[in-house]
Amino acid sequence: MLFTTQSFLLGFLPATLLLFHLCAGRRVARQLVLVGASLLFYGFWNWRFVPALVALTLLNWGLGRAWAASGRRIWPIGGIVINLLTLGFFKYANFFADSVAHLAGWRHLAWAITLPLGISFFTFQKIAYHADLLRGARPVRSALDFLEFVTFFPQLIAGPIVRHHEIVPQFDTDPHGPDLWENLSRGAMLLLLGLAKKVGLADTLAQTCNPLFDQAAHGAALNLAQGWVAALSYTLEIFFDFSGYSDMAIGMALLFGLRLPFNFDVPYRATSIRQFWQRWHMTLSRFLRDYLYIPLGGNRHGAVRQSANLFATMALGGLWHGAGWTFVAWGVLHGLALSVNHAWTRLASRLALRLP
Structure with missing residues (x-):
C-alpha cells in the first residue's frame, strides 16, 4: 500500500487520523493507534516481516536500556553490529557472494532473500540511535516510544531518516494544543504538494524517460536528442519522486502533530x-x-x-x-x-x- 494509492488516501489515512484524534488526549492510547496503524501499514506489504520488525525494534530498545543500566559500551556497539549484519544479510548477501564468485570463477545461484521494505531507512535510524548513546545521549525509556520512533508509518519506508532526540520528545506534546490548526493546514498542504509532485510530475516524466532507457538497455542506439531528453527527464523525475514522498511524509506527520526534518x-x-x-x-x-x-x-x-x-x-x-x-x-x-x-x-x- 503506497502513499499514492486510493486505498491509502481514502481509507487507511482517514481512518487512522480519526482514531488518533479521538484519543489524542491520552498519550498511550494515541501512541497505540499510531504503532498499530504503522504495523498494519507495513503488513500490507508482507505481514510475515511484521514480527521481525517488532522483535528487532524491541531488541534495539533493550540494548539501550542495558546501556543505561550498566554504562557498558558493549551494548550500543552490539546494537550497531546487529543492525549492520541485518542490513548486510538482507540487502548485500547476494551482491557480495556474486562478486566473490565472479572473482574466483565460481558459479553463484542467487539466494531467495526478500528485501524488507524500508530496511535501509529504519536500520540507519537505529544505528544513529546507538551511535548517539555512545556520544552521551539519553536512551529512550519507554518501549512504546521506541516502537513509535522506528515504525511511524509516514517515514518508515522512504524517510526522512529521523534521530530519536528529534521526535521522541514530541510524543509528550498534546496534538490538540495551540498548534493544532496550523499543523493540520500545513500538513494537508504538504501532503497535497507531495502528491502533485509524485503523481502529476514524476510519474508523467517517467512515461517519457523509461521507454528511452528500455530501448538503450535492449541495445538500441539513442540519437543526441533522445539522449538529452532521457537524461533531463530522469533528472527531474527522481527529484520530484523522492522529494514528493518526503513532502508527503512530513505533511502526514504534521497531521498527527509531529514534525519531521525537511529532506530537500x-x-x-x-x-x-x-x-x-x-x-x-x-x-x-x-x-x-x-x-x-x-x-x-x-x-x-x-x-x-x-x-x-x-x-x-x-x-x-x-x-x-x-x-x-x-x-x-x-x-x-x-x-x-x-x-x-x-x-x-x-x-x-x-x-x-x-x-x-
Whole structure:
C-alpha cells in the first residue's frame, strides 16, 4: 500500500487520523493507534516481516536500556553490529557472494532473500540511535516510544531518516494544543504538494524517460536528442519522486502533530557539488557526515586524508542506495567531485589572499 494509492488516501489515512484524534488526549492510547496503524501499514506489504520488525525494534530498545543500566559500551556497539549484519544479510548477501564468485570463477545461484521494505531507512535510524548513546545521549525509556520512533508509518519506508532526540520528545506534546490548526493546514498542504509532485510530475516524466532507457538497455542506439531528453527527464523525475514522498511524509506527520526534518532544499539551485549534497536528501547527508565522514577524520588531517574520507563516505553512500558496483562507482564519482570542489575552494582562498 503506497502513499499514492486510493486505498491509502481514502481509507487507511482517514481512518487512522480519526482514531488518533479521538484519543489524542491520552498519550498511550494515541501512541497505540499510531504503532498499530504503522504495523498494519507495513503488513500490507508482507505481514510475515511484521514480527521481525517488532522483535528487532524491541531488541534495539533493550540494548539501550542495558546501556543505561550498566554504562557498558558493549551494548550500543552490539546494537550497531546487529543492525549492520541485518542490513548486510538482507540487502548485500547476494551482491557480495556474486562478486566473490565472479572473482574466483565460481558459479553463484542467487539466494531467495526478500528485501524488507524500508530496511535501509529504519536500520540507519537505529544505528544513529546507538551511535548517539555512545556520544552521551539519553536512551529512550519507554518501549512504546521506541516502537513509535522506528515504525511511524509516514517515514518508515522512504524517510526522512529521523534521530530519536528529534521526535521522541514530541510524543509528550498534546496534538490538540495551540498548534493544532496550523499543523493540520500545513500538513494537508504538504501532503497535497507531495502528491502533485509524485503523481502529476514524476510519474508523467517517467512515461517519457523509461521507454528511452528500455530501448538503450535492449541495445538500441539513442540519437543526441533522445539522449538529452532521457537524461533531463530522469533528472527531474527522481527529484520530484523522492522529494514528493518526503513532502508527503512530513505533511502526514504534521497531521498527527509531529514534525519531521525537511529532506530537500531546492538542490538543483546549488552552485557546487558540495552545496548540492547540503540540499539533496539532507537527512542521509547528515547521517553520512556525522556517523562516517567525521569519525573517519573529516578534514582534520590534511587534503589527502580528507579526499580519502570523502571517497570512502560517498562509496558507502552509493552502496546504501543499491547493492551493485554501479552504485559504488556512482558514489566514488561523487567523492571525486567533492574532493575537486574542496581543492578548488582551498586554491581560490589562497589566491585571494595573495591578491593586493
